[in-house]
Amino acid sequence: MLQIVLNALRAGVVTTRYPEAARPLPERFRGLPLLTPGGDLPPPEVCPSGALTERQVDGRRHVALDAGRCVGCGRCAEGEWAGAVTFGREFECAVRGRADLVVEVVADGARAGLPRQGLTPVAADRDGVVVAGAAGVPLSPRGAADRDAAAAAVAAQIHRLLGRSLHLRHLDAGSCNACDWELTHLLNPVYDVRRLGIDFVASPRHADGVVVTGSVTRNLETAVRRTVEAIPEPRLVVAVGACAVSGGIAGEGYASAGGVDRLLPVDVYIPGCPPRPEAIIFGLLVAVGRRAARPLAAAPAKA
Amino acid sequence: MAKGARRAEGALIDALRARAAGGVEVAAGPRAADLTVRLARVDDLPAVAAELTGPRAMALATLVATDETATPDGAFAVRYLFEPTAAGVDRFVTLLVAVDPAHPEVPSITRTIPAANWHEREMRDLFGIVPLGHPDPRPLVVHDGWPADCFPLRKSFDPAQRLAHLEAPEFPHVVAEGEGLFEIPVGPIHAGIIEPGHFRFTSAGERVLHLDARLFFTHRGMEKRMEGLTAAEGLVVAERICGICSVAHGLGYAEAVEQIGGVEVGERARLIRTIALELERLYNHIGDIGNVCAGAAFHYGTATGARLKESLQQLNERLTGHRFLRNLVVLGGVAFDLPMALQDDLAATLGETLAGFDSLVARMEANPSLVDRLDTTGLLSHRAALDLAVAGVAARASGVDRDARRDHPHAAFALPEPLALNVITRTEGDTMARVMVRVGEVRESIRLIGECVRRLAPGPLRVDLPEVLPGGRIGLAAIESPRGAAVHWLRTDSGGRIERYHLRSPSYANWPAVALAAESAIVPDFPLVNKSFELCYSCTDR
Numbered sequence: 001m002l003q004i005v006l007n008a009l010r011a012g013v014v015t016t017r018y019p020e021a022a023r024p025l026p027e028r029f030r031g032l033p034l035l036t037p038g039g040d041l042p043p044p045e046v047c048p049s050g051a052l053t054e055r056q057v058d059g060r061r062h063v064a065l066d067a068g069r070c071v072g073c074g075r076c077a078e079g080e081w082a083g084a085v086t087f088g089r090e091f092e093c094a095v096r097g098r099a100d101l102v103v104e105v106v107a108d109g110a111r112a113g114l115p116r117q118g119l120t121p122v123a124a125d126r127d128g129v130v131v132a133g134a135a136g137v138p139l140s141p142r143g144a145a146d147r148d149a150a151a152a153a154v155a156a157q158i159h160r161l162l163g164r165s166l167h168l169r170h171l172d173a174g175s176c177n178a179c180d181w182e183l184t185h186l187l188n189p190v191y192d193v194r195r196l197g198i199d200f201v202a203s204p205r206h207a208d209g210v211v212v213t214g215s216v217t218r219n220l221e222t223a224v225r226r227t228v229e230a231i232p233e234p235r236l237v238v239a240v241g242a243c244a245v246s247g248g249i250a251g252e253g254y255a256s257a258g259g260v261d262r263l264l265p266v267d268v269y270i271p272g273c274p275p276r277p278e279a280i281i282f283g284l285l286v287a288v289g290r291r292a293a294r295p296l297a298a299a300p301a302k303a
Numbered sequence: 304m305a306k307g308a309r310r311a312e313g314a315l316i317d318a319l320r321a322r323a324a325g326g327v328e329v330a331a332g333p334r335a336a337d338l339t340v341r342l343a344r345v346d347d348l349p350a351v352a353a354e355l356t357g358p359r360a361m362a363l364a365t366l367v368a369t370d371e372t373a374t375p376d377g378a379f380a381v382r383y384l385f386e387p388t389a390a391g392v393d394r395f396v397t398l399l400v401a402v403d404p405a406h407p408e409v410p411s412i413t414r415t416i417p418a419a420n421w422h423e424r425e426m427r428d429l430f431g432i433v434p435l436g437h438p439d440p441r442p443l444v445v446h447d448g449w450p451a452d453c454f455p456l457r458k459s460f461d462p463a464q465r466l467a468h469l470e471a472p473e474f475p476h477v478v479a480e481g482e483g484l485f486e487i488p489v490g491p492i493h494a495g496i497i498e499p500g501h502f503r504f505t506s507a508g509e510r511v512l513h514l515d516a517r518l519f520f521t522h523r524g525m526e527k528r529m530e531g532l533t534a535a536e537g538l539v540v541a542e543r544i545c546g547i548c549s550v551a552h553g554l555g556y557a558e559a560v561e562q563i564g565g566v567e568v569g570e571r572a573r574l575i576r577t578i579a580l581e582l583e584r585l586y587n588h589i590g591d592i593g594n595v596c597a598g599a600a601f602h603y604g605t606a607t608g609a610r611l612k613e614s615l616q617q618l619n620e621r622l623t624g625h626r627f628l629r630n631l632v633v634l635g636g637v638a639f640d641l642p643m644a645l646q647d648d649l650a651a652t653l654g655e656t657l658a659g660f661d662s663l664v665a666r667m668e669a670n671p672s673l674v675d676r677l678d679t680t681g682l683l684s685h686r687a688a689l690d691l692a693v694a695g696v697a698a699r700a701s702g703v704d705r706d707a708r709r710d711h712p713h714a715a716f717a718l719p720e721p722l723a724l725n726v727i728t729r730t731e732g733d734t735m736a737r738v739m740v741r742v743g744e745v746r747e748s749i750r751l752i753g754e755c756v757r758r759l760a761p762g763p764l765r766v767d768l769p770e771v772l773p774g775g776r777i778g779l780a781a782i783e784s785p786r787g788a789a790v791h792w793l794r795t796d797s798g799g800r801i802e803r804y805h806l807r808s809p810s811y812a813n814w815p816a817v818a819l820a821a822e823s824a825i826v827p828d829f830p831l832v833n834k835s836f837e838l839c840y841s842c843t844d845r
Contacts, residue, residue: 003669004603007662014610026617028624028639048536073539074630074638170496174521176841177498178546178627184496185616188609202494219446219520220499221468223491249543253462254455255524274546276626 015192018278019285031088032067032271033076034299039084041107042076049242049249052076054107064104067093067296068245068259071273086299094270094283095293098261101245101271105298153234156289165197166288168238169207169231173224173260174217174250178274179241183211191277198284204228209236209267209287211280215243215250216257228264236287239266240280242273249273268293312338315359315396322354323347332397333777334562339382339397345409348400352383352412355396361385362692364395364781365790365807366422368430370458372404379432381409383419384790386711386781388689390704390726393711395779402432411437418692421811429456444519444844447471455527462527477515479505484512487826491520498840502829509825514818521844529804534560534772535634537801541791542629544806545842550576550583551784552806552842553632555791558713559778560634563795564768570718571762572636574755577715577722578649579628579637580782581748581755585653586615587785588741588748589660591837595738596667598831599676607663611656618652621645636765646756653749664742677735681820681832684732693816694809695787696744697836699728700736707788711781715755722754734828737835772799786810786838808842 016023035041041063044052051069055062065076077085084107095101172180186193187200201207204227216224228237239260242248252258260266270283285291316329316338325344332339342348355361364386371380379402384395402409411434413419423434424443431454442449448468454460478486485506491499501517525544529537541556542549554576561568568576593608616626623631623639631637641649667673683693688701698705706726708716715722727743729736774797781788787809796802817836824832 004666007607007666008603011607011610011659026621026624028622029620030624030630048532048539071539071543072625072630075535075539171492172497172499172521174523175498176543176546177839178543178549180496180498181546182626185609185613187496188613189606190610190613200496214521215523217521217523218466218468219522220491223499223520227492249540250523250525250528252465253524253528254460254464254466255522255527257465273543273629274627276620 014189015195016190016278018191018281019291022278025089025091029089029091030072030074031090032070032093032296033065033074033085034088034297035063035065035103035105035107036084036086036299037105037107039105039107039299040081041084041105042081046076046081048073048075050251057106061107062104063107064102066102066246067271068098068101068269069242069248070271071242071249088297090297091272091276091279092282092291092294093272093275093279093296094268094286095296096268096286098245098266098269100293101269101296103296103298164288164290165199166236166284167199167201167206167208168236168284169204169210169227170200171210171212171224171227173212173214173220173244174256175214175241175243179213179244182274182277182280183213183240185277186280191281193281193284196281196285198281204230205232207231207235209238211238211240211284212244212260213240215247215252216260216263218255218257221257221263224260224263236267237264238268238270238283238287240270240283241275242271245269245271316340318354318358319351322350327351333779334395336393337395337397337779339399341399345400345402348383348398349410349412349415351398352385353415355385355398356416360388361396362388362689363416363418363422364692364788365792365805366419366426367792367803367805368426368432368456369794369803370430370456373458376401377404378402379404379407379430381426381432382792383412384779384792388703388705391710407432408435409433410435413437413439417690417815418812420815422807428454430454431457441475444522446519447474455524460527462524462530474517476503476517477513478503479512483507500840504821504826504829506826509827511821511824511826511829514821514829516814516818518814518840519844521841523845525845526804526806529801531796532801534564534768534795534799534801537804538632538634541804541806542632544845545808545839546627547587548583548784548786548789548808548839548842549627549629550579550632551782551789552791552808553629554580554714555780555782555789555806556793556804557632557634558780558782559791559793560768560772562778562780563772563776563793564634565773566635566766566768568636569763569766570715571759572764572766573715573718574759575637575639575641575764576632578641578752578755579623579631580714581752582615582619582622583628584748584785585656585745586612586619587837588745589615589656591834592663592667592738592741592745594837595677595734595831595834596673598828598834599673601667601670601673604663604667604673607659607666611659611663614652615656618649621648633765635768636763638764640764641756641759646759649752649756653752657746657749660745674735676828676831677738677835678733679731680734680824680828681835682732682823683816683820685730687816687819688732691816691819692812693787694812695783695785696737696740697813697816698787699726700740701732702728702730704728705788707781707783711788713780713782715758722751724751734831734835774799784809787813789842806842806845808839810838810840810843813838814843
């Protein structure tokens with residue numbers, strides 16, 4: 001017993017100060033891919049999880065990256081595409097709207113004779129640069145405006161009712177277990193999310209919301225619906241990881257629904273394959289309104 | 304081949320011929336040392352298979368069905384792959400039978416070879432090939448409400464379709480009935496942060512009488528997903544079949560592709576791959592040992608295991624940019640080098656890990672209430688481990704001296720001057736033995752990583768594969784993941800893309816052993832037993 005106490009003292013405090021202060025990002029850390037406006041951007045088939053799409057708008061080629069589908073394999077930034085696609089250093093990428101995970105840029109600017117402009121924020125829809133919510137990306141079933149209002153209402157209600165304490169159920173809807181393990185790690189001595197008033201509970205009936213991992217397999221559809229229905233309203237639904245957000249590498253097929261919002265309205269999306277623990281913490285804080293989601297970026301326009 | 308080996312091979316082939324009344328065709332392959340035995344008559348299968356598992360002391364490694372109805376053969380094919388249970392013989396023997404699509408039936412071998420049980424049920428669900436005489440008629444991979452006569456791994460099945468859920472009666476769980484017996488249903492959604500599975504216990508008081516485990520809730524259709532992909536795309540999928548086996552599965556897939564492409568990965572890349580493989584084993588084993596403590600309410604052990612595991616996963620992120628070491632293994636080598644600064648970081652972190660780990664193990668051993676919970680709990684006999692073809696830590700804790708790093712050499716274990724491995728075994732077959740095998744393997748992995756770093760010499764990180772892979776070739780690799788040997792079987796189509804990929808994860812082989820071991824336990828000890836096997840659902844269900 002004495003030895004245990006001594007060992008514990010020797011180990012000291014290992015708990016992170018995140019979100020107040022983040023530990024330095026490792027040099028090799030890769031965030032989401034950044035598309036360079038005007039760059040020679042890769043065609044859609046380069047991405048094995050279907051995160052890249054392209055379309056012609058007024059005779060110009062637009063390329064969109066759906067960060068919700070990205071599994072971080074890096075194929076879009078290899079070889080001939082290396083300069084046009086780079087990796088960001090951002091991990092706080094959770095958003096409230098599915099469409100907010102999409103960044104579109106005008107590619108091949110030089111060839112199309114476009115003026116090269118500096119990057120403007122997402123959703124600006126300004127000529128030659130970046131728009132969010134590209135065509136063909138499904139919104140969650142209840143629609144963007146509706147969804148934002150509902151999410152804000154739930155967040156406000158939970159905030160008021162529960163005094164910043166958030167009790168969650170985990171629901172594995174068919175993940176590869178990497179996201180699940182990162183959720184487990186939130187409870188380890190390093191992340192210790194209980195210090196932030198966040199905890200995981202054993203029953204949906206005790207929960208304020210649910211964190212879902214996995215693309216929702218056919219064999220779990222019923223269990224997913226029943227679990228979420230068992231959570232008293234108002235309830236939050238947080239999709240953790242590429243599979244829960246969009247189907248990820250499993251995609252959509254005979255056994256996989258292609259993401260949680262195919263079945264249920266989702267309040268917060270946390271992209272990543274898997275998102276690192278700090279990225280999940282950030283998403284949970286966004287879910288209760290303690291942090292604001294930030295728009296995703298593209299790379300600075302090509303000089 | 305040496306004369307003795309050739310004579311042994313001749314004797315083996317003669318024995319198989321003697322068992323096959325309809326005759327056999329024998330060829331080398333898929334790898335040079337392997338044999339493929341094509342049975343002219345499917346009815347000869349049980350006798351020939353029994354020759355392999357009986358007198359030849361081999362075990363069923365995996366079963367792979369393929370749909371070749373579009374080829375001139377016009378049939379389904381089923382391959383039963385066997386491997387020696389003796390140490391150090393790297394050979395697979397494949398029994399191959401053709402199955403008439405008009406009467407898709409094969410005789411079941413499950414009654415004599417229990418390890419075939421799930422494989423045959425999976426083949427029935429996904430290919431519609433019926434194992435005649437199989438003792439368990441229940442579906443395995445497809446669950447309630449799946450339409451009849453829809454077989455996803457047949458080539459005629461459209462992978463994008465979403466089939467309706469039909470009304471279905473409740474699944475017939477196998478339970479014992481009688482006065483004073485209780486049925487305890489658990490899952491598929493568990494109380495903790497755990498993957499989904501359904502466990503139906505029958506208990507008499509605290510004693511578990513029977514456990515019926517129903518899995519495949521996380522079946523995502525990953526093998527179908529692979530079909531038609533290029534080799535490079537397939538790697539992205541293979542690495543994401545399982546989170547905590549990312550390196551092992553990526554590596555197994557890559558080695559199968561490299562075999563087909565006929566390339567030899569360089570020494571430096573092999574050493575870096577091995578470092579990653581052992582780092583994966585380390586963070587798994589240390590976390591698993593901590594989690595066993597959770598099952599016995601020894602919270603200091605749980606917290607210490609979690610802290611050490613976290614420091615290893617942070618190391619992973621510094622080495623590769625990814626906490627689960629994804630994107631390191633690439634076809635033909637590795638994506639990242641291990642420069643001097645990171646070697647120093649690696650050595651320092653592993654030094655601290657070992658010190659912390661040794662101290663944790665000392666505290667566990669000094670805690671009688673923990674030791675008492677682990678000793679003699681959840682027994683898996685040596686015989687059962689062999690019959691079920693149990694893999695990895697669970698097999699070695701029951702006295703089965705098998706480790707794919709030595710028995711099917713890969714990465715740096717296959718270098719001309721191979722990395723030497725001390726295989727850790729125990730004979731007790733209980734929860735304590737499984738924990739102690741992991742303890743030994745943690746120390747061995749740290750030693751191996753040190754040895755790999757010492758042997759790092761300048762050399763290429765990556766060799767090029769042919770632009771298009773040769774068509775119609777089979778690649779076969781068995782990788783020792785943290786849970787045991789993962790067997791990867793891959794075949795290219797005529798255009799060099801993936802025609803069929805199959806993964807037999809060690810968890811797939813080991814789940815039936817968990818159910819068996821639970822039957823010597825009391826209900827409150829099940830979490831301990833389960834955590835001592837520590838199996839993945841995702842790489843079982845795929």
